[in-house]
Amino acid sequence: MEPKTVDYQKRICCAMNFISQNIERELSLEEIAASASFSAFHFHRIFKASVGETVASFTRRLRLESAASRLIATPNGDITTIAMECGFSSSQNFAKAFRKHFSLTPTEYRHSKIGHTLSKNENASLFQIRYDVDSVTRNLSNLTKKMKMNTEVKVLPESEVAYVRRMGAYGKETCQPAFIELMEYAGPRNLIAPGKMLAIYWDNPEVTPAEKCRFDACIMVPAGTVAEGQVCIQTIRGGSYVVHHAEVTEDAFQQAWQDAFVWLCDSGFEAGDGPCFELYQNNGMEHPEGKWLVDICIPLKEKV
Structure with missing residues (x-):
């Protein structure tokens, strides 16, 4: 039984990656299943058993988290554009789903994050970086010169x-x-x-x-x-x-x-x-x- 379990884990990773790489468009269950060489018949059950979320819940969460990341990374970015780029059909649907997930509107969420201090973790990814906009503006020239060669x-x-x-x-x-x-x-x-x-x-x-x-x-x-x-x-x-x-x-x-x-x-x-x-x-x-x-x-x- 172990080889089959391992194979399922690999293929579920492929399905998760496929959803991440196509977050901006509507994907059918059949399309996601095919990306990982699954039949669509039992795929939703296999996915939930492996990931702990349904395909729809996983996709919706990734869309909302992607949108939240863009709200932080682009303080002046248009919220409707961000919503559309993350696969939402309208700004109204996006706002409703976002508030339900984060308990804040997109604008409130953006304002709550900008200006926070850096959190201290042993390892960091791009998305762990939070910065004070005013501080960055003041020091940008010196930092740019320092990093130009690197x-x-x-x-x-x-x-x-x-x-x-x-x-x-x-x-x-x-x-x-x-x-x-x-x-x-x-x-x-x-x-x-x-x-x-x-x-x-x-x-x-x-x-x-x-x-x-x-x-x-x-x-x-x-x-x-x-x-x-x-x-x-x-x-x-x-x-x-x-x-x-x-x-x-x-x-x-x-x-x-x-x-x-x-x-x-x-x-x-x-x-x-x-x-x-x-x-x-x-x-x-x-x-x-x-x-x-x-x-x-x-x-x-x-x-x-």
């Missing part, structure tokens, strides 16, 4: 990765076990190399319940690599990214993310909808000073 826009190639997914609050308790399990797969296959390890943060811990946040420990693999055990395979999209190069100790990752985000705000570029990730150029645990050489990678919206 940040660039690069076109990254599409990459196939093997990954282990964990659900839970972003931090050592969630991330470390995922990487340990991934290393047990990658080590015997000689896949470990500098610049091949990634950490993907799918959700916004500002708006997503901690226990529902998705974290992927990843390693780049050759095309055609076969998934085994709990290890799944996915493709990281190629395209334009902000890449911020940092040399940090374990307690300084959040500052690196803040620096990358401040640079993005001043750059004139617009963040895309794909997940952001950390790309590791070394193993900080083997560095004499405990420093990690990491690239903070934020996807950009491609020009039409």
